[in-house]
Structures are given as C-alpha cells and as structure tokens.
Amino acid sequence: MSAPYVSKTADADGRFNYDAEETDVWRTLYTRQMKTLAPFACRAYLDGQAQLGFSPDHIPQVSEVDARLGELTGAGVEPVAALIPQKQFSTLLSQRRFPVATFIRRREDLDYIEEPDIFHEVFGHCPMLTDPEFCKFMERFGELALSLPAGQIKRLYRLWWFTVEFGLIREDGQIKAFGAGIMSSPSEAAHAAAGQAETLPFDLLTIFRTDYRIDIVQPVYFVIDDFGQLAESLNADIPSLLEEAERKGDLPRRFDLAA
Ligand SMILES: [Fe+2]
Secondary structure (H helix, E strand, O other): OOOOOOOOOOOOOOOOOOOHHHHHHHHHHHHHHHHHHHHHEOHHHHHHHHHOOOEOOEOOOHHHHHHHHHHHHOOEEEEOOOOOOHHHHHHHHHOOEEEEOOOOOOHHHOOOOOOOOHHHHHHHHHHHHHOHHHHHHHHHHHHHHHHOOHHHHHHHHHHHHHHHHOOEEEEOOEEEEOOHHHHOOHHHHHHHHOOOOEEEEOOHHHHHOOOOOOOOOOOEEEEEOOHHHHHHHOOOOHHHHHHHHHHHOOOOOOOOOOO
C-alpha cells in the first residue's frame, strides 16, 4: 500500500509549490483527458476552462483561480487540507466558495484515487464555477444543506453526486458532460462518453431514491436540460421530497454492494 497523501502548505505568498514530477502528472492527465473531453464536455465547461486560462503545462495557483472566479461569477475557491466536515463544506458552498485540496495524485494513482486531489478539484470542478446558473445552484444547495435536519443530509447529497460530480446535460440534441467526477477520471470519462451506461432524465425524487458507490464507474447518469433547470429545481419543496424518498425507499441498485 502506498503512503497516504499529505496536504500541501502555502508559502508566505500564499502559493503552493509543485515540482517537475507533479507538473508532469498534471500534464499527462490534462492531455489524456482532453482527448475525451474536447468532444464530450459541455460548452460551459470548455468555455470555463478557457476563461480560467488552464494549460497542460502549469498547475494553477488556487489564489489565481479564486481571483478570476471572483471577477466572473463572484464564486471562489478555498484551499483545504483534505475532506472536511459536511457542515463546513455546506457553509462554504452557501458562500459560493468551493473547497479544494491542493495536493496532486502520484503517477501510480493516475487513473483513480478515492480522495479528491487538485486535478479533480481545479481541472474537474472550477470551470463550471464560471457559469452563473451553476453557481446559483451551488449557493442554494449549501443553504439548503445547512437548513435540513441531519437525518436528511445524506439523501440530499445524492443530488450533489448525480449533478455536480457526475451530471450530464443535453446540448444541441447530444448528451454532454459537466460533472467533475467525469472530467477528472480517465476511466469515468471513457465510460460516460461511450454512451453505454444508463441515462435518466433529471428528476429529484428519482435521484433521492438512487444509491451509488464511489469506487466504481457509475452505472447510471442523470441528464439535465440546462443549468437553469438545475438552479430552479431547488425551488421545489425539498424536505417533502426527501421525506417521500425515505418513505418509498431506494430503487433497486444497479451494482453489487462492496465486499
Ligand atoms: Fe468533487
């Protein structure tokens, strides 16, 4: 088993330093992912990448991404050591601030790591934070999470999983991706782009009744029509829908439970 990842510490100027090997891991991942994503990522994601000035040759500095997002949508990124408690996570979202880990995976973990690294956080998530409707969804999702009783949070976060992490969108009659778990994972991107997995129309109750596993490629994806639909979905009576989902129970699983 390889050594656990250690979070990076910013220098006196607030910069995180990456060595040549780490930059090369970024370059390898970036180049490989763009072969799949250039035709498969949604417009908002690709435009966002351009607006943030991402390049294969340079791991972006969190402070630079933060400043640019602030200009574009009033969103921002907050460097965090690792996975943070749900309440802290939801609070940051409600402030339009996205928590980001700053370490990068090692070459032997190129295809998959369970914990989010900077390639997932910045390459995967940040381009979507340039979209105003997406940011509205994020902010309201955070507020909602903070307002719900603890017993409903896990089910609510299924909505986060099936959209922000693994969402698909219909664009000009084609299905495109916007979820960061697809953008940052070579195996997930290839699987989703191949169109073999089941796709379902975006529906809150169905999502709240759909379980998932974090360590397999997803057997089902939900497809939104546009980001306005996503933001407006939170106008629904979410506590009642969560209660209804709880009462009706989960839909049959499309995967085996982990051993
Ligand atoms: Fe994520």
